[in-house]
Amino acid sequence: MATIRPSSDLRNKYNEISDFCNQYNEPVFITKNGTGDLVVLSNREYERLCGKSELHRLLDEGLADVKSGKGRSAADVFAGIERKFDFDGV
DSSP states (O other): OOEEEETHHHHHSHHHHHHHHHHHOOOEEEEETTEEEEEEOOHHHHHHHHHHHHHHHHHHHHHHHHHTTOOOOHHHHHHHHHHHTTOOOO
């Protein structure tokens, strides 16, 4: 269930909000005059979400390359890795 707090809690109960976000990795929704205004996240959760978004972007880019014929076969990719790291398949 979403945690919703009034904007006054940012000033009056900042530590409580911070502890909640860091302990549960959940956002806190802040309202202003009864309307949604902000979402507060821990730094760790924000970085995780940004990383997830970047991963999805890169996967979409790769899939678009494959669909347009720019992709390489898995065998070619692994052969390149083996050459780069002088791996003899043992």
